[in-house]
Amino acid sequence: EAGVTQFPSHSVIEKGQTVTLRCDPISGHDNLYWYRRVMGKEIKFLLHFVKESKQDESGMPNNRFLAERTGGTYSTLKVQPAELEDSGVYFCASSTTSGSFDTQYFGPGTRLTVL
Amino acid sequence: AQSVAQPEDQVNVAEGNPLTVKCTYSVSGNPYLFWYVQYPNRGLQFLLKYITGDNLVKGSYGFEAEFNKSQTSFHLKKPSALVSDSALYFCAVRERESNYQLIWGAGTKLIIKP
Numbered sequence: 001e002a003g004v005t006q007f008p009s010h011s012v013i014e015k016g017q018t019v020t021l022r023c024d025p026i027s028g029h030d031n032l033y034w035y036r037r038v039m040g041k042e043i044k045f046l047l048h049f050v051k052e053s054k055q056d057e058s059g060m061p062n063n064r065f066l067a068e069r070t071g072g073t074y075s076t077l078k079v080q081p082a083e084l085e086d087s088g089v090y091f092c093a094s095s096t097t098s099g100s101f102d103t104q105y106f107g108p109g110t111r112l113t114v115l
Numbered sequence: 116a117q118s119v120a121q122p123e124d125q126v127n128v129a130e131g132n133p134l135t136v137k138c139t140y141s142v143s144g145n146p147y148l149f150w151y152v153q154y155p156n157r158g159l160q161f162l163l164k165y166i167t168g169d170n171l172v173k174g175s176y177g178f179e180a181e182f183n184k185s186q187t188s189f190h191l192k193k194p195s196a197l198v199s200d201s202a203l204y205f206c207a208v209r210e211r212e213s214n215y216q217l218i219w220g221a222g223t224k225l226i227i228k229p
Contacts, residue, residue: 004158031215042119043205045216056216091159095215104217106151108158 002026004107006092012113018080021110025074025094031055032075033095033104034067038088049075082114117142119206121220128196128227136191136223138206146208148189149217150180153203162204165189176200196227 005024013019025032034046046065047057051072060067064083069075079086089111093104119140128134140146150162163174170182180191191204206220 006158033215035217035219040221042221043207043217043219045218048215059216093159102215103149103161103164104215105161106159 004092004094004105006090006107006110008110009108010111010113012115013082014115015084016081018078019082019112021077021079021090021092021112023075023077023092023107025092026096026105029094029096029105030072031095031102031104032069033093034075034077035091035093036088037091038085043091046077079112082112084114087112087114117208117210117218119208119218119220121204121206121223123223124221125224125226128225130198130227130229131195134193134196134200134225134227136204136206136225137188138190138220139186139188140206140208140218141187142208142210142218144211145184146210148180148182149207149209150174150178150189150191151205151207153205153222155202159205162191198227198229201225201227 007022030051032049035043037043045059048055049069052069066078089109091106091109093106095102095104148165151159152162153159163172165172165182173179178193182189203222205222207217209217
């Protein structure tokens with residue numbers, strides 16, 4: 001069974017540019033999450049999809065961030081325009097059940113550098 | 116405010132010795148507790164979790180963790196460390212009656228010396 005995959009693994013962009021990150025969850029996982037770790041600090045929750053619906057987007061920092069999950073399969077996270085403080089590692093995770101004790105399985109992350 | 120504390124930025128252990136990576140939390144209710152590990156240039160890998168029942172839970176690669184409700188702690192342990200255990204370890208919690216987001220500690224770098 002393939003794990004969670006993320007693309008690209010690294011992205012270096014200029015301030016003001018747009019970047020789109022992609023996450024492919026484990027097949028059959030309805031729950032998809034985005035997290036990020038900025039500058040060695042704690043990993044922070046961004047949002048949670050159940051299938052194609054946004055269940056919780058309380059962690060999205062501002063309206064420069066847009067997440068989508070069309071068709072309930074893969075998800076994209078777009079940052080437009082990117083700012084210096086957006087640099088960090090963006091992790092995607094997925095889980096299979098809607099129960100409250102499900103385990104989230106993570107992808108390798110996308111390292112974003114904004115210059 | 117909900118928080119998870121990993122008081123040690125780095126833990127150094129000699130190979131073959133027991134190791135402990137500490138985690139305490141401040142979350143309402145009785146949360147679910149998790150440990151994840153990140154090896155160099157790799158993603159976050161699930162190690163183990165506590166949901167209910169026995170306070171000592173066993174996970175991957177010989178790791179175990181002890182839940183202590185009175186001390187709100189969930190320390191990660193291993194009886195005999197391997198050099199290959201060197202990695203970054205994260206403790207995370209999730210409220211039972213709440214949403215699905217994980218609240219994370221800052222991570223502890225574990226270095227096992229030969």
